[in-house]
Amino acid sequence: MLKTKIKQVDDALGGGMVEGSAVAFVGSLEYDNIVLMHQVTLNALKDGKKALLATFRQAPDTLLREAEHNGIDYAPFIEKGSLVILDGYTNLYAPGLKQGENILSNPLDIGITTAVIRDSLSKGNFEVLIIDDLTAQYTLQPNPKGYIKTLVRLINSVKSMGITAMTALCKDVFEKVDLAAVLIPFDYVFEVSQGRIKILRSLKPLRTANPIFQYVRTPEGIKLILEEYATVESIKKRLKAESDGTLWLDWDRVEIITESSERATIETAYEFLGPEKGKEFLYLWGKKQFIGLGKDARKRTNSLKSALEEIVLLTRSSGGGILEIMEIKDDLILITGKNLFPRSKGSALPYHVHYAGSIAQFLTEFTGKKWEGKETKCEAMGADHCGFVFWPVE
Incomplete structure (x- = not known):
């Protein structure tokens, strides 16, 4: 052969x-x-x-x-x-x-x-x-x-x-x-x-x-x-540090963010805006981070499953945790997550609303119709995994 x-x-x-x-x-x-x-x-x-x-x-x-x-x-x-x-x-x-x-x-x-x-x-x-x-x-x-x-x-x-x-x-x-x-x-x-x-x-x-x-x-x-993008080593090959203090991943300027820094952002959103407005802010923050990714994926594949698998792989290799696609239907998508970024325990409010916003933005761009999402379970609140549900909006 x-x-x-x-x-x-x-x-x-x-x-x-x-x-x-x-x-x-x-x-x-x-x-x-x-x-x-x-x-x-x-x-x-x-x-x-x-x-x-x-x-x-x-x-x-x-x-x-x-x-x-x-x-x-x-x-x-x-x-x-x-x-x-x-x-x-x-x-x-x-x-x-x-x-x-x-x-x-x-x-x-x-x-x-x-x-x-x-x-x-x-x-x-x-x-x-x-x-x-x-x-x-x-x-x-x-x-x-x-x-x-x-x-x-x-x-x-x-x-x-x-x-x-x-x-x-x-x-x-x-x-x-x-x-x-x-x-x-x-x-x-x-x-x-x-x-x-x-x-x-x-x-x-x-x-x-x-x-x-x-x-x-x-x-x-x-x-x-x-x-x-399967391993940290392959990500490292694409990183380049300049003498002026900038760090690049391919053509994007990046900064190494610690869990404490992102945790402070989430906690500050809830403290200043309250539970509902805080969730709304975190959701929109997630959507903003993923603008353009769905359109880019559409150029490479017509398969929604393949496109979501790329997101799963990128999340894991970049340190964002483990996502798993549980179900894909025309009117419902279920995704679970473990060890998502940032980690926390004993929270009264969900910590990964921005993941829901990011994936909803991705689905909207990839499919050409509007999708919304919600975090239904969160490890930070004591669940054994994070749960996300997504649905199209008429």
Whole structure:
């Protein structure tokens, strides 16, 4: 099996992709699809496969630098000969004809180019072909339809040799009908764009009803959000302290807040405003903290359950305590919490009303309809857990 080494994706595929199949990584102008394709290539090399990488998008040395910036080090595999780069870039743009080993003399002649690729695969006993990427050649071809036909023949002939073929392409550049045509021979199609990996096609039945996975791009490549924010260590990687006394989490300025500080805020709200007005203040405070998060999550997934699981994970990894989703219905959502921030004992009033406000704000933005929430139980008041109920407002 050819694995992505992203556990949730491989699990959905039944362990990975069948070797000898064709895999397309479709993306947008941010090139996240290309990064993921190279991660899969690196995994194949680490598993002992021999690969031929044809590059038309950029020069080989530039490709290697870009890959290294995304946590992909091809150098050891080039040195031992398990990765060979076929340069289809230089003679597309060089002022004069460049000759040399593994340099395509006339990349725009797609017939000759595909013949050279097939010949190289056969003579080199390669097990994997990678084309980075199809888009560059598509934009330069005087006859795009002929180009697509030749590519379809190439991919099918590579599969007939028992060799795995992988390529990337930019959906923003291809005409819609051309994109559909070029994807015909591929057994697996992944759309990797705007924070979502979506499995559009699989050779085997998928083992999930919702094959959409939220990701972030990191210096170590593409990682699922649930993995990137799963531990305190991963949060620490995203923190940066400046000499002027500022602390940043990605692009947000943050401050380390102690429980006593937040507890004082809650107690002050109740003391000055009274029980009911204090709850209202804390609820609105929570809503304010989560403005924009629901809209951002909506860009990554259409699944409310997946979006709420992100909130659960972020709450735990940032020290906010343990949330658990108990029930999700169209008209009712139940969530429980333990060890929420801040802790307290012996309170006559609920301490985590702001959690109710935050999640209600998130639900409102994500679903597009207004939700309200309430803390029904609180550990600070002696309950064994905190309880929250949320409902839509007509």
